[in-house]
Amino acid sequence: xxxxxxxxxxxxxxxxxxxxxxxxxxxxAIVCNAVFLIxxxxxxxxxxxxxxxxxxxxxxxxxxGNRPDAAARAETDLAALRQIPGVQQAALTNQLPLSSGGSxxxxxxxxxxxxxxxxxxxQYMGQNLLPTLGTRLIAGREFRPDEFVDYADAVAALQSGNxxxxxxxxxxxxxxxxxxxxxxxxxxxxxxxxxxxxFRVIGVIANxxxxxxxxxxxxxxxxxxxxxxxxxxxxxxxxCAPQDREQILKAALAKLxxxxxxxxxxxxxxxxxxxxxxxxxxxxxxxILVGVCVALLIVTALGATRSNILHYFQTxxxxxxxxxxxxxxxxxxxxxxxxxxxxELPRLPAIYFPVGALLLWLIGQLAVLGPALRAAAxxxxxxxxxx
Amino acid sequence: xxGYYLDLAVRSLKRNKMLTALMVIAIAVGIxxxxxxxxxxxxxxxDPLPGKSAHLFYPQVDTNPTNEGSHAEPPDMMDxxxxxxxxxxxxxxxxxxxxxxSIKVRVPGGKLPALMETxxxxxxxxxxxxxxxFQYGSAWTSEDDARHARVAVILADLNDKLFAGQDSxxxxxxxxESDVRVVGVLKPWRPLPQFYDVVGGRFSDGDTAGFYxxxxxxxxxxxxxLEINDGNFxxxxxxxxxxxPGHLEGASCNWIGLWVDLDSAxxxxxxxxxxxxxxxxxxxxxxxxxxxxxxLRNLMQWLDYNGVxxxxxxxxxxxxxxxxxxxxxxxxGLLLAKFLRRSGEIGVRxxxxxxxAAVFAQCLVEAGVIGLxxxxxxxxxxxxxxxLVRRQPAVYADMAHLDASMFIVTFAxxxxxxxxxxxxxxxxxxxxxxxxxxxxx
Numbered sequence: 108x109x110x111x112x113x114x115x116x117x118x119x120x121x122x123x124x125x126x127x128x129x130x131x132x133x134x135x136a137i138v139c140n141a142v143f144l145i146x147x148x149x150x151x152x153x154x155x156x157x158x159x160x161x162x163x164x165x166x167x168x169x170x171x172g173n174r175p176d177a178a179a180r181a182e183t184d185l186a187a188l189r190q191i192p193g194v195q196q197a198a199l200t201n202q203l204p205l206s207s208g209g210s211x212x213x214x215x216x217x218x219x220x221x222x223x224x225x226x227x228x229x230q231y232m233g234q235n236l237l238p239t240l241g242t243r244l245i246a247g248r249e250f251r252p253d254e255f256v257d258y259a260d261a262v263a264a265l266q267s268g269n270x271x272x273x274x275x276x277x278x279x280x281x282x283x284x285x286x287x288x289x290x291x292x293x294x295x296x297x298x299x300x301x302x303x304x305x306f307r308v309i310g311v312i313a314n315x316x317x318x319x320x321x322x323x324x325x326x327x328x329x330x331x332x333x334x335x336x337x338x339x340x341x342x343x344x345x346x347c348a349p350q351d352r353e354q355i356l357k358a359a360l361a362k363l364x365x366x367x368x369x370x371x372x373x374x375x376x377x378x379x380x381x382x383x384x385x386x387x388x389x390x391x392x393x394x395i396l397v398g399v400c401v402a403l404l405i406v407t408a409l410g411a412t413r414s415n416i417l418h419y420f421q422t423x424x425x426x427x428x429x430x431x432x433x434x435x436x437x438x439x440x441x442x443x444x445x446x447x448x449x450x451e452l453p454r455l456p457a458i459y460f461p462v463g464a465l466l467l468w469l470i471g472q473l474a475v476l477g478p479a480l481r482a483a484a485x486x487x488x489x490x491x492x493x494x
Numbered sequence: 495x496x497g498y499y500l501d502l503a504v505r506s507l508k509r510n511k512m513l514t515a516l517m518v519i520a521i522a523v524g525i526x527x528x529x530x531x532x533x534x535x536x537x538x539x540x541d542p543l544p545g546k547s548a549h550l551f552y553p554q555v556d557t558n559p560t561n562e563g564s565h566a567e568p569p570d571m572m573d574x575x576x577x578x579x580x581x582x583x584x585x586x587x588x589x590x591x592x593x594x595x596s597i598k599v600r601v602p603g604g605k606l607p608a609l610m611e612t613x614x615x616x617x618x619x620x621x622x623x624x625x626x627x628f629q630y631g632s633a634w635t636s637e638d639d640a641r642h643a644r645v646a647v648i649l650a651d652l653n654d655k656l657f658a659g660q661d662s663x664x665x666x667x668x669x670x671e672s673d674v675r676v677v678g679v680l681k682p683w684r685p686l687p688q689f690y691d692v693v694g695g696r697f698s699d700g701d702t703a704g705f706y707x708x709x710x711x712x713x714x715x716x717x718x719x720l721e722i723n724d725g726n727f728x729x730x731x732x733x734x735x736x737x738x739p740g741h742l743e744g745a746s747c748n749w750i751g752l753w754v755d756l757d758s759a760x761x762x763x764x765x766x767x768x769x770x771x772x773x774x775x776x777x778x779x780x781x782x783x784x785x786x787x788x789x790l791r792n793l794m795q796w797l798d799y800n801g802v803x804x805x806x807x808x809x810x811x812x813x814x815x816x817x818x819x820x821x822x823x824x825x826x827g828l829l830l831a832k833f834l835r836r837s838g839e840i841g842v843r844x845x846x847x848x849x850x851a852a853v854f855a856q857c858l859v860e861a862g863v864i865g866l867x868x869x870x871x872x873x874x875x876x877x878x879x880x881x882l883v884r885r886q887p888a889v890y891a892d893m894a895h896l897d898a899s900m901f902i903v904t905f906a907x908x909x910x911x912x913x914x915x916x917x918x919x920x921x922x923x924x925x926x927x928x929x930x931x932x933x934x935x
Contacts, residue, residue: 122922123827123830123831126823126830127827133820169596258739262739263737266734301562302560302562320697371610388703402523407824450809
């Protein structure tokens, strides 16, 4: 096909051509970045929690206040919960992976004298927590019952500087082990918290996500042999078969109310519900972005169609789209740089550029296909009459 | 003349209904998207206390004497001793301490089950400082603060739940195990954001929707609130773990906020000096180590520092305006095609004596009419968009409504953007050479 006549047409309708180019460029830039944002959200929503997702229910009661019998009450509650038919495991935990609200975090160091923290980790606590969560041990061992220390005793020991009263061991996630000692075994190695207080790693679990602040390392989790009661705002966590969850939640609530009718329930839900809620805003944002992309592509296609008024067809459209896409790539890169600085987004993967280009070429071609066919069907006599 | 152009514009738009519809839809969709996000942005980024916010300040001192963590910025809250020291000095026109905690609330002898409510422990200046509106009764007095009075002010929402919205002044509430007397009931009050409780925005990674929750249900004098809910307080951060969690008065933890009211630049400068002096004095006493790390931000600066507008909302606004931009490019192209198609007609008008300015004006009127139609469509789409926003899970969702000012902005933006889109095509149209066009007729 001879390209010169086309170029001369483009020169004649300079403004229209440039408008179309700019429109394609902007669309290309925005769609590339929006699709990237969507993929980021989807990726975030796919984070492995590391727990038996469909087998957990959580009940959180209001803090009963500091009472001497708080630990005994917690034991009574747990024993009662374990008696409910269908309950496989029960524990008290300070937090759950992927759930909104506060979380217990701390800096961790590799050397006792280190000034800055090596990583920020989340601290899971609770007796019998790992079997209840259903995490998978990949190295070392889980805690022995004699390793557990009451929370209050641990804090008292810390205040008085008596290191013997503190727990000595930790279980950490594979991701954290890899961050701290890349390529080496974590077992037996010391980790330092606070002002150089040492703890020894005795086990590594495959996955365990943080409750929130995922940007600090979604799976930088540590598990501590510390026994909790309701004074620390802990919640009951029950593991059971997926189909029993609703029923067991009801039975557990009834049992807890029966033990003390004056309690106030703050939270009662399955872990699936907690996860759904946690990602709600990501889901909303992703669907808004999808909507915008679709709308943009339609508007651009309409823009390309309108060029039929000036008789631009397949080749012209291809040329315009190419220039537009070229500009669009530069613009996408710019927008991505802006997002990287203001929204802490990673760099746009290179694959987005050719795929984006292909998509826009395709849309441009489809948009002008109809008008081009119609024009091609015009008999020469009619076409030349108005010249 | 304007009337005549209007008539011409309507005729011209009627001639090619398809093209007109395309342009109107493009503008309507762009306006609908950008006005929906702009309304949410306007709602979330507004000044919660217009006229007053410039006088309200949030003092910060670096209470953490250890080298742990970053000392680039002082912590967002203070420990008990620093907060109470600064408050007791009474160096500002007004000052109030604030701390939140959860508490079990019920009406003694009532049938309703106990509720968990958030309680703000504060001081009597809180209400006049923040223009808090009362429905019944009034605030407690500074004497009540001093003598640890068991009195409370409750929010309209809680009054509706517990007392069916009646005047409950003088009634008794049981907060945890203590009985307190209601002295005031607030009118429905919903500052956006709930500014006085905003802390820790820099750690939230842009997920700041929580700053827009409703105010606390119960307000109590600082002294008595701390007594009756002892053991249920949460720290912002600690440099040593508290001996007994929830009991923070003597602990190495930051958990109390302080707001001060300073109505002149001189007073602000004075207070800044006072704050620096206090930190120096505490350093001399061995309690602080980073004495020069103090801040005194006013309300809006504090909100900015905490980045209160959620990151997603800002992103959506950018996106919507880029979308509007693309819709405008589209409209420019369509208008250009439309005007140039009428080159013949324009040529005749020019030959009959119409000036370039007249042709230009006529074209712009036509663009404006499209803008007006697009504005109506955009307004309807904005209403639809906001109803979608209200169905989102965000805590501020229920507040997303189009107010009068945003209604006007909708039409202003629609007409302004259509005129902008019409500018280039109109310029081209008025430069049509009449001679050439007449020859072609």
